[in-house]
Amino acid sequence: MKIAVLPGDGIGPEIVAQAVKVLKALDLDISMTEAPIGGAGYEAAGDPLPEATLKLAKEADAVLLGAVGDWKYDKLERHLRPERGLLRIRKELNLFANLRPALLYPELASASTLKPEVVSGLDIMIVRELTGDIYFGQPRGISKLENGEREGINTMRYNESEIRRIGRVAFDIAMKRNKKVCSVDKANVLEATELWRQVMIELSAEYPEVELSHMYVDNAAMQLIRAPKQFDVMVTGNIFGDILSDEASMLTGSIGMLPSASLDENNKGMYEPSHGSAPDIAGKDIANPLATILSVAMMLRYTFNDEANAQRVENAVKKALAQGYRTADIWTEGSNKVGCNAMGDAVVAAL
Ligand code: IPM
Ligand code: MG
Numbered sequence: 001m002k003i004a005v006l007p008g009d010g011i012g013p014e015i016v017a018q019a020v021k022v023l024k025a026l027d028l029d030i031s032m033t034e035a036p037i038g039g040a041g042y043e044a045a046g047d048p049l050p051e052a053t054l055k056l057a058k059e060a061d062a063v064l065l066g067a068v069g070d071w072k073y074d075k076l077e078r079h080l081r082p083e084r085g086l087l088r089i090r091k092e093l094n095l096f097a098n099l100r101p102a103l104l105y106p107e108l109a110s111a112s113t114l115k116p117e118v119v120s121g122l123d124i125m126i127v128r129e130l131t132g133d134i135y136f137g138q139p140r141g142i143s144k145l146e147n148g149e150r151e152g153i154n155t156m157r158y159n160e161s162e163i164r165r166i167g168r169v170a171f172d173i174a175m176k177r178n179k180k181v182c183s184v185d186k187a188n189v190l191e192a193t194e195l196w197r198q199v200m201i202e203l204s205a206e207y208p209e210v211e212l213s214h215m216y217v218d219n220a221a222m223q224l225i226r227a228p229k230q231f232d233v234m235v236t237g238n239i240f241g242d243i244l245s246d247e248a249s250m251l252t253g254s255i256g257m258l259p260s261a262s263l264d265e266n267n268k269g270m271y272e273p274s275h276g277s278a279p280d281i282a283g284k285d286i287a288n289p290l291a292t293i294l295s296v297a298m299m300l301r302y303t304f305n306d307e308a309n310a311q312r313v314e315n316a317v318k319k320a321l322a323q324g325y326r327t328a329d330i331w332t333e334g335s336n337k338v339g340c341n342a343m344g345d346a347v348v349a350a351l
Pocket of ligand 2: 242243246274
């Protein structure tokens with residue numbers, strides 16, 4: 001198994017180091033090669049996705065990514081900014097299916113800002129389309145109108161086949177879970193998502209056992225806070241999924257807990273925490289590495305088909321939490337506050 005390791009920026013290197021530690025402790029036959037992406041790619045090669053990094057990622061079986069972005073790059077031209085490196089690698093590897101499980105570990109029920117009874121037992125899988133929508137639609141840009149005023153344009157667009165293939169991923173996952181799919185759109189206003197809804201309804205004919213429901217995105221944002229346990233699988237487009245998955249992460253106590261898998265048609269995948277690079281806390285050894293470590297579990301499950309080791313990693317995380325270890329973001333009175341590195345050690349010890 002070949003893994004391309006792309007730590008990226010901000011807290012990326014610290015959290016990825018913990019995930020690598022866990023991978024090594026599993027003692028599997030894997031090779032890992034590191035390469036820069038994001039701001040680190042720009043520093044190393046003048047490109048947020050250096051050619052050598054893309055080549056390495058294409059040749060690997062899976063990619064482990066930290067996070068990209070730092071305010072110090074915000075003034076660069078858009079194509080040189082860290083985020084563009086991330087969007088390009090997703091597109092280049094055709095990673096259209098982004099799975100973001102929001103799972104509440106019982107030990108963290110009191111770390112959530114919501115009441116424990118609202119979130120306890122929470123287990124939602126958000127399936128976000130990742131290579132289309134307003135993130136990639138043309139035309140885009142900022143231009144000058146005839147009257148001299150500037151105008152910014154982005155285009156929300158989806159074609160049928162893009163909707164169908166992400167829909168299939170969601171229905172297939174639902175078949176292995178509680179057989180409920182909630183498709184999130186804004187069909188009352190946006191035609192692109194009216195088509196989304198139509199295609200989801202057509203597709204549902206192939207999955208008679210799965211109960212399909214639809215929700216407008218504004219209502220979905222509200223329902224996630226009001227009664228999140230009504231959801232099993234949520235499927236939605238790129239931008240709505242970006243927003244709703246951040247929201248869902250807070251139900252689990254902290255965005256530092258939410259892993260993700262981004263898969264192509266053959267389950268080749270890139271695995272990264274759902275959170276960002278948090279430059280404000282970078283290098284301080286206080287970041288939560290658990291989302292990245294849990295992303296490794298997803299890698300074992302989805303790309304390497306190794307359910308046993310996936311569960312070993314997840315159980316080790318549970319054990320470390322049960323033993324009281326907490327990084328600052330999930331710390332509550334009475335638990336044992338540890339840094340990023342010590343949390344990684346705790347998980348390895350629990351393994
Ligand atoms: C995410 C992030 C990215 C996104 C950014 C960093 C480009 O927010 O993975 O959710 O918007 O997809
Ligand atoms: Mg996001």
